[in-house]
């Protein structure tokens with residue numbers, strides 16, 4: 001699949017919001033994406049397009065030497081073709097360029113596809129937040145990649 005990854009813009013937000021709602025039981029609001037685009041200086045919000053179709057998006061935050069994957073989702077018909085991996089390489093690659101040298105994320109304990117994805121990228125389990133998610137009180141696993149490699153160089 002030919003994939004184009006670029007920074008998220010206002011006109012992407014309706015499709016991003018739609019994919020967010022299709023992917024998560026606790027989606028963000030459209031306003032929160034606009035906040036990431038315009039107001040949050042720590043944010044690296046990216047979209048991936050296959051032609052004119054939104055294939056996925058990611059939001060990475062970077063503060064000093066830490067990156068954090070805030071959210072990531074891939075359209076159902078685009079899954080298992082490396083879109084998430086490419087988005088993570090792009091997002092963490094930019095965070096590395098800004099100074100990040102480790103990366104954190106939270107994932108639902110029962111989210112096996114995401115857990116597998118992060119494990120294959122070298123993340124390890126770092127901490128557990130019991131009953132973290134408001135909808136079903138599922139535990140969150142905090143995963144860590146330390147040191148964060150320069151993913152700009154790897155892909």
Ligand SMILES: CC(C)(COP(=O)(O)OP(=O)(O)OC[C@H]1O[C@@H](n2cnc3c(N)ncnc32)[C@H](O)[C@@H]1OP(=O)(O)O)[C@@H](O)C(=O)NCCC(=O)NCCS
Pocket residue numbers: 023024072073074075078079080081082083084085086106107108111112113114116117118120
């Ligand atoms: C998790 C998610 C982002 C993965 O996106 P994706 O584009 O399908 O992932 P990739 O194709 O880049 O997968 C890379 C690797 O991750 C692992 N992986 C991804 N999905 C998997 C699945 N369903 N089952 C097992 N392993 C999986 C595999 O090791 C895969 O490599 P392979 O296909 O060569 O075996 C996608 O399933 C999704 O959007 N889920 C809903 C939202 C979500 O849970 N986001 C994460 C929140 S923490």
